[in-house]
Amino acid sequence: MIDEAELSELLTAAATTFEVPKGGExxxxxxxxxxxxxxxxxxxxxxxxxxLAVGLAAGVLVVGGIFALGTVVGxxxxxxxxxxxxxxxTGASAGTSAGxxxxxxxxxxxxxxxxxxxxxxxxxxAVRGFPQRRPxxx
Amino acid sequence: MSDGYPSAYRTACLILRNPADAEEAxxxxxxxxxxxxxxxxxxxxxxxxxxxxxxxxxxxxxxxERTRRAHAADADALEDVPAPELSPEGSAARTETTxxxxxxxAALPEHLRIPVVLRYYAGLNEREIASAIRRRPGxxxxxxxxxxxxxxxxxxxxxxxxxxxxxxx
Numbered sequence: 001m002i003d004e005a006e007l008s009e010l011l012t013a014a015a016t017t018f019e020v021p022k023g024g025e026x027x028x029x030x031x032x033x034x035x036x037x038x039x040x041x042x043x044x045x046x047x048x049x050x051x052l053a054v055g056l057a058a059g060v061l062v063v064g065g066i067f068a069l070g071t072v073v074g075x076x077x078x079x080x081x082x083x084x085x086x087x088x089x090t091g092a093s094a095g096t097s098a099g100x101x102x103x104x105x106x107x108x109x110x111x112x113x114x115x116x117x118x119x120x121x122x123x124x125x126a127v128r129g130f131p132q133r134r135p136x137x138x
Numbered sequence: 139m140s141d142g143y144p145s146a147y148r149t150a151c152l153i154l155r156n157p158a159d160a161e162e163a164x165x166x167x168x169x170x171x172x173x174x175x176x177x178x179x180x181x182x183x184x185x186x187x188x189x190x191x192x193x194x195x196x197x198x199x200x201x202x203e204r205t206r207r208a209h210a211a212d213a214d215a216l217e218d219v220p221a222p223e224l225s226p227e228g229s230a231a232r233t234e235t236t237x238x239x240x241x242x243x244a245a246l247p248e249h250l251r252i253p254v255v256l257r258y259y260a261g262l263n264e265r266e267i268a269s270a271i272r273r274r275p276g277x278x279x280x281x282x283x284x285x286x287x288x289x290x291x292x293x294x295x296x297x298x299x300x301x302x303x304x305x306x307x
Contacts, residue, residue, distance in 0.1 A: 001283075002290035004258065006299060011259040014239040015148035021161055028165050032172040066142045 140207045142185070143168070145260060146192055152255045156243050163199050167192040186266035193252060193270045200248055238294040245292065250285040253278055 146167065150160035171188045206236045243251060252271060265280070268275045290294050 001286050002295060002299065004286070007254070007286065007289065009233070010239045010256040010295070010298065011152065011243075011255065014184070014236040015152055015259055015288055017233075017236045018148050018151040018157060020144045020147050020158075024147065024161060028143070028168045029173075031165070094239075136262065 149255055149260045150192060150196055152243060153252055154199055159199045163192065163195040166195045186262060186269055189256065189260060189262060190270040216261060233300055238298060242289055242292045242294045246285055246288060250281055253281045254285040259280055
């Protein structure tokens with residue numbers, strides 16, 4: 001392994017063979033003192049590890065999208081699950097939550113005394129009833 | 139600037155091995171340093187910051203050169219090492235020495251050549267080099283070690299070193 005001092009000497013000797021161009025400094029000064037352009041370059045933040053930043057951002061987007069999709073789909077299912085088709089609607093059930101409206105409608109009688117503060121009784125799954133027909137007179 | 143320009147220019151020459159590219163890189167670096175001089179709070183941080191900009195400019199030039207070579211049919215990897223410009227005294231031995239040093243340096247890969255030049259010619263410390271090339275100080279240390287090992291094993295450098303030792307004896 002080459003000695004550090006030795007290497008430093010060799011590099012210095014090699015570097016001094018490059019003649020510094022005359023007017024190089026003047027060119028830089030002239031360009032620096034020239035009138036500023038309209039499009040001025042601004043220093044912008046560069047992430048240290050751009051690939052990692054992009055990957056993290058993509059991951060956040062994917063997770064957020066899945067969460068949003070799940071929320072939308074879940075709310076739609078929740079709305080359509082207990083369809084009040086064929087079930088009598090009473091006044092007591094009108095004040096119940098919109099979600100299990102179909103379930104509680106069948107137990108309107110028992111839930112008539114329920115207030116908003118009291119938790120709604122757990123209802124059995126709604127059984128869709130068919131419209132009742134009056135028996136024909138004989 | 140008058141103090142830093144020659145050193146920065148020669149540093150770029152050792153990295154890029156092409157004086158024309160080096161001149162462009164240095165001008166670009168100094169211009170950027172002038173435009174964003176407000177970003178540097180203390181004077182002690184000016185030099186490493188200028189070298190950081192310079193290294194970025196050199197790396198851009200090297201990248202463009204690699205792309206150009208990839209498109210060109212020429213498979214010769216070594217760029218034409220500029221003929222050393224003789225001092226007024228002129229010395230054949232000195233010319234040979236510097237040519238061999240440049241050739242040995244050119245044989246190093248970029249990721250080793252840049253830290254070596256910054257450390258052993260420009261005089262930056264490991265932390266400043268780490269900031270300039272955007273790597274950890276430990277990485278800089280290992281690269282410097284590897285570069286010194288390779289240069290020590292290079293027959294051209296070994297010949298120079300052994301020749302110097304004989305002269306001293």
